[in-house]
Amino acid sequence: MARLLYTLLLWIVLPVLLLRLLIRGFRNPSYWARWNERFGKCQLYPAGFTAWVHAVSVGEVNAATPLINQILQLKPNCRILVTTMTPTGSDQVAATFSNRVTHCYAPYDYPFAVRGFLEKNSPRNLILMETEIWPNMIHYCHQLGTNIIMTNVRLSEKSRRGYAKVLPVIGPALRKVDLFAAQSKGDQERLLALGVDSTRISRTGSMKFEIGLPASVREVAEAVRRDWGRDRTVVIAGSTHEGEESLLLELLTQISDDCPGLLLVLAPRHPERFESVAKLAVREGFESLRRSHHTGQVSSTVSVQIADTMGELPMLYAAADIAIVGGSLIRIKGIGGHNILEPCAVGVPVIFGQYMRNFSEISRLTVERRAGFQVDSLDELRTALTTLINDPSLRATMGDNGITMVSENAGATNRTLELLFPLLDDPAKQFTQEQEDSLTTSPLE
Numbered sequence: 459m460a461r462l463l464y465t466l467l468l469w470i471v472l473p474v475l476l477l478r479l480l481i482r483g484f485r486n487p488s489y490w491a492r493w494n495e496r497f498g499k500c501q502l503y504p505a506g507f508t509a510w511v512h513a514v515s516v517g518e519v520n521a522a523t524p525l526i527n528q529i530l531q532l533k534p535n536c537r538i539l540v541t542t543m544t545p546t547g548s549d550q551v552a553a554t555f556s557n558r559v560t561h562c563y564a565p566y567d568y569p570f571a572v573r574g575f576l577e578k579n580s581p582r583n584l585i586l587m588e589t590e591i592w593p594n595m596i597h598y599c600h601q602l603g604t605n606i607i608m609t610n611v612r613l614s615e616k617s618r619r620g621y622a623k624v625l626p627v628i629g630p631a632l633r634k635v636d637l638f639a640a641q642s643k644g645d646q647e648r649l650l651a652l653g654v655d656s657t658r659i660s661r662t663g664s665m666k667f668e669i670g671l672p673a674s675v676r677e678v679a680e681a682v683r684r685d686w687g688r689d690r691t692v693v694i695a696g697s698t699h700e701g702e703e704s705l706l707l708e709l710l711t712q713i714s715d716d717c718p719g720l721l722l723v724l725a726p727r728h729p730e731r732f733e734s735v736a737k738l739a740v741r742e743g744f745e746s747l748r749r750s751h752h753t754g755q756v757s758s759t760v761s762v763q764i765a766d767t768m769g770e771l772p773m774l775y776a777a778a779d780i781a782i783v784g785g786s787l788i789r790i791k792g793i794g795g796h797n798i799l800e801p802c803a804v805g806v807p808v809i810f811g812q813y814m815r816n817f818s819e820i821s822r823l824t825v826e827r828r829a830g831f832q833v834d835s836l837d838e839l840r841t842a843l844t845t846l847i848n849d850p851s852l853r854a855t856m857g858d859n860g861i862t863m864v865s866e867n868a869g870a871t872n873r874t875l876e877l878l879f880p881l882l883d884d885p886a887k888q889f890t891q892e893q894e895d896s897l898t899t900s901p902l903e
Contacts (some may be wrong), residue, residue, distance in 0.1 A: 488545030498574030802860030
């Protein structure tokens with residue numbers, strides 16, 4: 459009954475959902491494309507898939523990448539479907555895997571959409587990245603006999619309290635998940651508090667520490683650094699959101715006299731904001747340029763560059779002296795920081811703000827291991843930044859600390875693979891007529 463009420467609520471909010479897609483499309487027209495996939499009308503794949511990996515957006519795709527690569531390497535006959543909810547996630551899948559996996563948008567959690575999707579794909583395993591609890595998706599996969607694995611599970615105390623309030627809906631879905639791979643002991647304990655059986659939970663660590671960078675990253679970073687200028691200090695602000703760029707430009711104004719030659723590289727999280735951020739830098743009086751519009755050496759008079767290219771952020775981190783990671787400097791609804799391990803992995807000290815709800819364990823460890831600074835205000839940000847600018851030795855030490863920290867905490871992918879492999883080896887399921895019928899009949903749906 460609780461799931462039926464949940465479904466009814468979904469139908470009530472459908473107009474809001476469609477309006478949200480329309481509005482987002484004005485900023486990124488890709489949101490206007492492929493709506494059929496969002497409602498389960500995807501291409502038919504008669505052979506089905508060994509694994510369906512659901513990764514919401516760019517961050518989850520990046521976390522899933524080492525796992526998917528390992529599966530494809532060790533079991534090249536596996537057929538993998540990757541779904542995302544955002545166009546940037548879709549772009550990341552295409553850039554990372556090309557035609558080695560199949561991509562489509564995940565169906566919204568309407569029963570007809572999920573059923574239609576499963577009828578076209580017949581996945582043997584559903585791998586949910588992080589804490590994606592969609593009651594209808596999980597229900598119909600379970601009904602079809604699909605193994606359900608929730609990997610890289612991160613569950614904050616705030617989320618646990620929220621889920622506890624809707625436990626009649628969430629509880630049955632959690633009981634249908636076959637395996638949970640939790641990031642930390644705290645995540646494990648919070649799952650137990652929601653009623654998950656301890657025998658289905660394993661602690662694997664965070665797959666965000668699995669940052670496999672191609673050898674070419676360093677080589678390309680060297681070329682970019684030559685273009686920026688080796689004699690200037692370069693600060694890159696990655697994955698920034700609206701409101702953070704203006705704060706960083708204000709900071710640049712404050713410190714520019716004491717830090718001559720400083721270059722600030724702004725890399726907005728969402729491509730649809732590239733143009734507005736470029737205009738903001740001009741309005742604030744900075745000589746700036748867009749990376750996509752310029753090749754070769756950057757003039758010493760340019761103080762702001764807009765990194766308006768996709769897929770280059772790890773390389774840009776590697777080319778910089780200091781990294782500031784966005785999504786954390788101001789309170790942004792639905793955002794709780796971004797991955798601070800990317801600059802750490804390439805030996806660049808990182809600065810991040812107080813809003814790191816999605817990376818609480820990682821942010822604590824980064825500060826503890828002296829690989830980065832966490833700041834609570836603009837004054838603290840200015841102090842941390844000027845300290846690093848004026849102390850190359852400290853930058854080198856913190857960079858080395860970051861590399862060591864990432865290396866020592868790697869291994870989550872292998873531990874997760876140990877859980878997955880017996881399921882990936884299962885013979886292809888022969889679904890019974892009763893299971894197939896269950897996808898087409900259900901009250902209210």
